[in-house]
Amino acid sequence: GAVVSQHPSWVICKSGTSVKIECRSLDFQATTMFWYRQFPKQSLMLMATSNEGSKATYEQGVEKDKFLINHASLTLSTLTVTSAHPEDSSFYICSVQRQGRTNQPQHFGDGTRLSIL
Amino acid sequence: AQTVTQSQPEMSVQEAETVTLSCTYDTSESDYYLFWYKQPPSRQMILVIRQEAYKQQNATENRFSVNFQKAAKSFSLKISDSQLGDAAMYFCAYRSGSGGSNYKLTFGKGTLLTVNP
Numbered sequence: 001g002a003v004v005s006q007h008p009s010w011v012i013c014k015s016g017t018s019v020k021i022e023c024r025s026l027d028f029q030a031t032t033m034f035w036y037r038q039f040p041k042q043s044l045m046l047m048a049t050s051n052e053g054s055k056a057t058y059e060q061g062v063e064k065d066k067f068l069i070n071h072a073s074l075t076l077s078t079l080t081v082t083s084a085h086p087e088d089s090s091f092y093i094c095s096v097q098r099q100g101r102t103n104q105p106q107h108f109g110d111g112t113r114l115s116i117l
Numbered sequence: 118a119q120t121v122t123q124s125q126p127e128m129s130v131q132e133a134e135t136v137t138l139s140c141t142y143d144t145s146e147s148d149y150y151l152f153w154y155k156q157p158p159s160r161q162m163i164l165v166i167r168q169e170a171y172k173q174q175n176a177t178e179n180r181f182s183v184n185f186q187k188a189a190k191s192f193s194l195k196i197s198d199s200q201l202g203d204a205a206m207y208f209c210a211y212r213s214g215s216g217g218s219n220y221k222l223t224f225g226k227g228t229l230l231t232v233n234p
Contacts, residue, residue: 034221038160043208043224091160097220103169105152106222108162 003027004096006109014117015086021079021112023094029074030096034106035067038091047092050077074099084116119144121211123225130199131233137184138194138228140209148214151185151192152222157205165207168192170214196230204232 005024013019023033032051036044048069049057056069066088068080081088091113095106120143130136142151153165168176168185175183180200184193196203209225 032220043226044162044222046221046223049221093160093162095162095222102220105150105164105167106220111160111162113160 002110003107004094004109006094006112008112009110010113010115012115012117013084016083019081019084019114021081021092021094021114023077023079023096023109025075025096025098025107028101029099030077031074031099032097033071033077034095034097035069035077035079036093036095038093038111040091044093047079081114084114086116089114089116119146119149119211119213119223121209121223121225123209123228125228126226127229127231129231129233130196132199132201134199135195135197136199136230138196138207138209138230140192140194140225142190142192142209142211144190144211144213146213146215150212150214151183152210152212153181153183153192153194154208154210154224155203155205156208156227162208166194199232201232201234204230206230 007022035047038044047062050069050071052071052074058064071077093111094109097106122141149170151168155163155165166176166178166181180197182195206227206229208227210222212222
């Protein structure tokens, strides 16, 4: 079964609204979660690294006030796209690094397709 | 910063034949991991195979094997007896062996594999 649950899988909303995406680790505690963005026919680009109980680390060029990340527990991280505009339309995907198993691969969520009208 | 290069944007193979996807990377680290991920049209990220840099033996998973050349910083994926279900985008990825946000994955641009019946 799925190890990581990402919700919603697809969201369509009007320009100017805020959208929250959840990434939940189902089977284990996760110290670190990652948020990626993928445009059509392109690769995954890391947006930020989310650590439980501390501020997220954003990659260069990613607006932290635009993409709010909260990692309040060892099993849940959320990405909020604030005041979304059409250029924010993309595929967002999270991954989870299992606590204490850093030699193991990350587990990916199934992604969220965000469409801003 | 680490970089991952996939020089083949697209590849095609006949069903039951063998195909090799290329990947090179650049790093100054000695401890790292390399991965091949498959992304079908559903956009799920599926781990195909992984290689620890300290292991000299090439990793193998059923019909999938790698040719890991550490000195040349090359990590190619060989798919034997190709099946229609192998058609997907394939991403090569690098991950540092050290901790914290260095567990993030750096992806290549991907190779779109088509399998012809």
